[in-house]
Amino acid sequence: MLKSGANKIIDEAVKSIEGADRAKIKNQCFKGLCPNLKVQYQLSEKAAREAKPVAGLHETGKFHKVSYHINPEKIWLTLSKGYQAFDSRISTFKDITNALSNPSVDMIGICGMGGIGKTMLVKEIARQVKGHKLFDEVVFVDVPQIPDIKKMQGQIADELGLFLCEESESGRARRLYARMKEEKKILVILDDIWARLDLETLGIPLGDEHKGCKVLLTSRSRGVLSREMDSEINFLVGILSQEESWSLFQKMVAEGDCIRNHDLQSLAVAIAKECAGLPIAIVTIAKALREENLFEWKNALLELKRPSWRNFSGVQAAACSTIELSFNFLTGEDLKSTLLLCSLMGYTYHASMLDLLKYGMGMGLFKDVNTMEEARDRACPLVHKLKACSLLLDSHISEMFAMHDVVRDVAISIASRDQHVFTMRNHVVPQEWLDKDTLKFCTAISLHKCDVNELPEELECPQLKFFYMYPKDPALKIPDKFFAGMIELRVLDLTKMHLLSLPSSLHLLVNLRTLCLDQSVLGDIAVIGELKQLEILSLSSSDIEHLPREIGRLSKLRLLDLTNCSKLKSIPPNVLSSLS
Incomplete structure (x- = not known):
């Protein structure tokens, strides 16, 4: 016309x-x-x-544009395959959505351990807020471990249907900034950030620059979100409940009817439980077992119960690699050493801050400290940082912390592989732990509730620094020469044992700093007076009746723990006063 x-x-x-x-x-x-x-x-x-x-x-006939580039709908924004709305996360989902609706909030953080399902969660949130017209445009960016600004700018541009011809980061940032300002309401999701990220360098307007722009961050570290990025509200994504874990496992395996087989069903329940609420472990293992036979299912359960102490293998690999990555990104050897030490502590779930202090002091983990109070001041921030990275968890018990089973398995595997650590829990200890070549390089041994029938006369471990034993049989006898080959030992914990007399070779441990005989039946322990370098002596919850006079010789002792020693009747004169 x-x-x-x-x-x-x-x-x-x-x-x-x-x-x-x-x-x-x-x-x-x-x-x-x-x-x-x-x-x-x-x-x-x-x-x-x-x-x-x-x-x-x-x-x-006036035309503002001769042509208009139509940006195709993003695939990730149209498909919700794989997402499952767990009851334990519904309230978190709603809270995040409400925060995005709050005009006074510009930046929101979501944290949780690797493989917990943060990415799936934010993508589902993005789908819903876009579908409900809460935002006109949603941009999703995978943040590399070492951020590549130009590559990330290109990813943002692709999401916005924008072609960037500028070569410099600043030029590209200006173009992205101007393009995002055209959108009345825009949500930018930055997934899996590891350190501070300069939004201005990327070209993302925020706050007064663009009231309609909001940023949603995910990270494994709460500290990165709150301290590095200054996010206003942070949400924690926790592990799944046992019922949710089983539901997810069924869904992933389901596509077959294999778990209707009675033998497989009981194995499936046990395997789902061993995944300890970590979605990536559940999904990976369930998918790997879909078409496998009964023997493979049994082997998978065995692997989960007895994780490889040399490397990650089999169905664990995908789940463990995400946690190992978190470990590798810990800044400072003290953080890494603390996590590895926590994995060796004998608890199945909750662990005590006081025990961490005892072990940490003995291992020399806390540098340049003179008192237990200074050690506590050093340890608490380390534990806090590990919690912020989701590698340690809060406990419902005061002065305790927790470690996820899968994280513990990964930490033990790392310690075993890199530091020649031998550890077993709730199993019969295999004979290879007595292999001379193994023991020659071993730096730590941890045996928790293990079925040890007999100990060798002498354990030749010239590099051993940490020895923990809590046997199933408290009457297990320790031979007199047992410690003769452990000259470098710094921490010795013998829990819940009948020690009517301590092995005579104990006095050879000239480098011993921490000795714990908690919950044990104790007789003659006078040989402890020979341990001149001892700094920590813990007799907590033991049945000791008379504190030996020889303890007064321990001139370097910093902590004497007699908590819950209800049978203690006498302490010789001048013993406590001699302990400066």
């Missing part, structure tokens, strides 16, 4: 011009020296009348 109107006006204009030319020749005065003013006036009026539709047509 516009074209036909234009053609009609053009034809009429041509006729007018031709008529004007003829009139010009025909109607000249004074032998053509002057134009006929009357005719010229008439032609001008006619031209003015004909110009009006031309001007209207020109206005109608």
